[in-house]
Amino acid sequence: MDSxxxxxxxxxxxxxxxxxxxxxxxxxxxxxDPQCTLYIKNLSDKDWREIGKTEVxxxxxxxxxxxxxxxxxxxxxxxxxxxxxxxxDTVSNDFLGQHETTLAEIVAFQGREFTGPLKDxxxxxxxxxxxxxxxxxxxxxxxxIALKGxxxxxxxxxxxxxxxxxxxxxxxxxxxSLVHKTEAAPVSHKPEWKKIYxxxxxxxxxxxxxxxxxxxxxxxxxxxxxxxxxxxxxLNDLTQRFNNPSNRKLTLSNSKKRSIKCGNLELKELExxxxxxxxxxxxGGTQLHFAVAIDFTASNGNPIYxxxxxxxxxxxxxxxxxxxxxxxxxxxxxxxxxxxxxxxFGAKLSPQAPVSHQFPxxxxxxxxxxxxxxEIITHYRSTVSRVTFYGPxxxxxxxxSTAAIARQYDAGSSYFILLIITDGIICDMPQTKxxxxxxxxxxxxxxxxxxxxDDFAAMNELDSDDRLLEFNGKKAVRDIVQxxxxxxxxxxxxxxxxxxxxxxxxxxxxxxxxxxxxxxxKPKKTTQ
Numbered sequence: 001m002d003s004x005x006x007x008x009x010x011x012x013x014x015x016x017x018x019x020x021x022x023x024x025x026x027x028x029x030x031x032x033d034p035q036c037t038l039y040i041k042n043l044s045d046k047d048w049r050e051i052g053k054t055e056v057x058x059x060x061x062x063x064x065x066x067x068x069x070x071x072x073x074x075x076x077x078x079x080x081x082x083x084x085x086x087x088x089d090t091v092s093n094d095f096l097g098q099h100e101t102t103l104a105e106i107v108a109f110q111g112r113e114f115t116g117p118l119k120d121x122x123x124x125x126x127x128x129x130x131x132x133x134x135x136x137x138x139x140x141x142x143x144x145i146a147l148k149g150x151x152x153x154x155x156x157x158x159x160x161x162x163x164x165x166x167x168x169x170x171x172x173x174x175x176x177s178l179v180h181k182t183e184a185a186p187v188s189h190k191p192e193w194k195k196i197y198x199x200x201x202x203x204x205x206x207x208x209x210x211x212x213x214x215x216x217x218x219x220x221x222x223x224x225x226x227x228x229x230x231x232x233x234x235l236n237d238l239t240q241r242f243n244n245p246s247n248r249k250l251t252l253s254n255s256k257k258r259s260i261k262c263g264n265l266e267l268k269e270l271e272x273x274x275x276x277x278x279x280x281x282x283x284g285g286t287q288l289h290f291a292v293a294i295d296f297t298a299s300n301g302n303p304i305y306x307x308x309x310x311x312x313x314x315x316x317x318x319x320x321x322x323x324x325x326x327x328x329x330x331x332x333x334x335x336x337x338x339x340x341x342x343x344x345f346g347a348k349l350s351p352q353a354p355v356s357h358q359f360p361x362x363x364x365x366x367x368x369x370x371x372x373x374x375e376i377i378t379h380y381r382s383t384v385s386r387v388t389f390y391g392p393x394x395x396x397x398x399x400x401s402t403a404a405i406a407r408q409y410d411a412g413s414s415y416f417i418l419l420i421i422t423d424g425i426i427c428d429m430p431q432t433k434x435x436x437x438x439x440x441x442x443x444x445x446x447x448x449x450x451x452x453x454d455d456f457a458a459m460n461e462l463d464s465d466d467r468l469l470e471f472n473g474k475k476a477v478r479d480i481v482q483x484x485x486x487x488x489x490x491x492x493x494x495x496x497x498x499x500x501x502x503x504x505x506x507x508x509x510x511x512x513x514x515x516x517x518x519x520x521x522k523p524k525k526t527t528q
Contacts, residue, residue: 013136014107015205016069017177018054022127023061023085024120026094031059031223032087034096036129038069039082048082050503055465056088059223061127064178068202070136071103079103083129085118097126106133112173132177139206140277142517143198143235146269147214149191150249153228153262154218162219163191163228165265169204170211179203184219189263197517199275200235208235214265216252229254229262235272242270276523278509281516284523287414288334291405292376293398294320294361295422296383297346297391300452303384309423309452310384319451319486321377323421326501327447328373331417341368342376343398347387355390357397392427395420399435399446406444412521415443415512423452426459433471436462440469440476445511447504450485459483478514482507 018036026032035056039048054065073079081103085096097118106114113130120126147165154161162184168176179202185191204210212235216228229252233241241247252262282288301308309319317325332338342361349356360368361379370376398420406416426432436446448463450456462469463483469476482504489500516523 012073014071014073014103014133015136016071016106017065017132017134018069018083019062019064019130019178020085020118020127021062021130023063023118024096024126025061026087026096027059027089031061032094032096033058033089034060034063034085035088036065037084037086039084040071041080041082043078052506057223066178066181073103073107073133075104081106083116083118083131085126085129095121099129103133106131112171113175132171132175134171134177134205137201137206139199139201140275141200141206142273142275143200143203144195144269144271144273145198145238145267146195147193147250148266148268149185149189149216150264150266151261152189152191152216152252153257153260162187164217164219164225165193166215166217167196167198167203168213168215170213176213192268195269200272201275204235208239210234214250216263216265227254228252229257231265238267238270239272242267274522276513276516278513280523281412281415281512282334284525286412286512286523287336288331289414289416290328290331290335290340291402291416291418292324292340292342292361293358293418293420294342294344294380294383295346295393295420295424296344296387296389297393297424298389299391299393299424299454300389303389310389312381312384320380320421323419323449323451323486323500324373324377324380327419327449327504328376330501330505332373338372339369340373340376342370342379343368343401344380344383344387345395345398346389346391346393348390349387351388355392357394358401393422393424394428394431395422395426396428396431396435399432399439403435403439403442403444406439406442409443410519412443412516412519412523415445415515417445417447417508419447419449421449421451423450424454425456429458430471432462433469434474436469436481437471437474437476440478440480443512443515444480445508446481447508448481448483449500449504450483450487453487456483456485477518478511479507480511 023032023034033056036054038051040051041048051069054067057063079102082098082100084098087094087096097120099116099118101116113132116129118126118129152163164184165182166178167180169179170176180198182193185193200206204212212233214231217225218228219225231250231252248267250265254262300310303310311318343358344361345357349359361383362370370379402418448459450459462481464479484504
């Protein structure tokens with residue numbers, strides 16, 4: 001999720017929760033898989049700018065999205081918003097509808113739940129979008145919860161139903177906003193879900209006495225999940241229960257099944273601690289180390305011709321240079337040495353040599369480091385003229401070598417960001433998946449920028465925002481990959497390069513803090 005920054009000083013920061021009703025069904029054998037994208041446009045802006053996307057919810061025409069949008073609210077500025085819904089399928093993404101309004105209209109809406117009509121491409125009714133705006137509390141506390149079910153209704157080995165939990169926080173009008181959804185636990189009448197990490201701000205907006213509803217749901221492949229039972233509590237109530245071992249049972253109830261026992265949830269763990277932000281670690285001395293890997297495969301085209309993605313002209317930068325400049329400028333302040341290793345892959349260093357899947361841009365295999373982005377670009381330009389473009393496109397070697405370096409720095413002093421700029425489809429996908437899963441334990445993020453107009457569907461599989469990457473029975477411990485196609489920015493105005501850097505890097509803060517949290521690393525305190 002992204003936070004919009006504009007020139008005026010924000011009055012406050014708001015969190016927008018999104019849900020929809022009666023969406024159009026675009027699928028034949030199932031229901032639409034909706035995702036909401038939010039755009040903003042200020043009076044001074046020429047174009048709409050994307051703030052972010054929700055997760056995709058499978059087979060649901062009445063979705064409640066967990067992922068929220070953070071946005072600065074400015075009283076004195078007209079902030080136009082556009083909510084766009086798509087049905088996300090493997091083959092194509094179908095437009096479901098959109099609604100335009102202003103942030104002021106959402107804030108001033110009576111009853112707290114803003115409801116707006118969605119219109120399809122012909123202007124016809126396509127359901128409604130519901131937006132709840134809440135001012136964000138200044139609370140930096142985290143909550144770890146582990147729950148186990150006991151005698152959950154309808155979950156015996158004979159019914160073969162797995163279950164999951166949803167967490168909802170109350171809002172001022174008495175309704176609820178979805179804030180977390182667990183994975184579906186294996187079939188059992190005593191299911192156990194993975195430990196939940198959630199900020200107190202997300203769970204209850206920092207109010208430990210705010211009502212929280214926990215729903216136990218029966219999972220169905222069709223998406224028509226059914227409620228087993230609910231439990232109402234507060235964070236203070238959960239704390240008191242956990243401190244009293246004899247009172248850790250949470251009895252589920254269902255208004256439709258009052259005479260039937262729905263089962264219980266057992267509070268196995270509860271820990272409330274400090275929540276540390278990306279800035280806490282940066283201000284505590286954590287350095288960001290940036291490495292670059294550039295695709296020199298033949299599919300980029302012969303660099304002597306202007307249509308090549310590696311063509312170096314005197315009047316403008318090529319796509320590889322644009323990506324390097326945009327992202328390098330953002331990262332420059334976070335590394336005091338301003339020294340970065342630069343590599344190429346997919347080329348022959350001489351016509352008779354074998355294909356190299358990792359070679360230093362500066363030609364020094366023992367010291368592949370460059371002083372700043374400018375020197376990386378200088379060596380990149382030299383490399384274009386001296387290597388033989390070849391193939392295939394293999395990612396695993398550069399990921400594994402960067403991971404080997406990151407493995408030496410797991411105490412919180414350093415965090416590594418590998419930027420891979422490529423034009424093509426990955427040829428070593430199994431090895432790449434394995435390398436990413438192994439690297440997910442390390443202080444490392446991988447950013448992939450796709451240049452050109454090739455099919456990048458496989459890249460989205462690596463960018464596992466909604467489901468952690470799995471391969472050969474192994475699963476990543478966290479999401480460390482972000483993929484962005486350059487074509488979304490290169491054909492627009494020059495300021496769009498700022499949007500490229502923003503979209504490419506916006507997951508890095510959460511990826512860094514998730515690594516630190518998993519390792520139990522606290523930021524060093526700064527001295528005055």
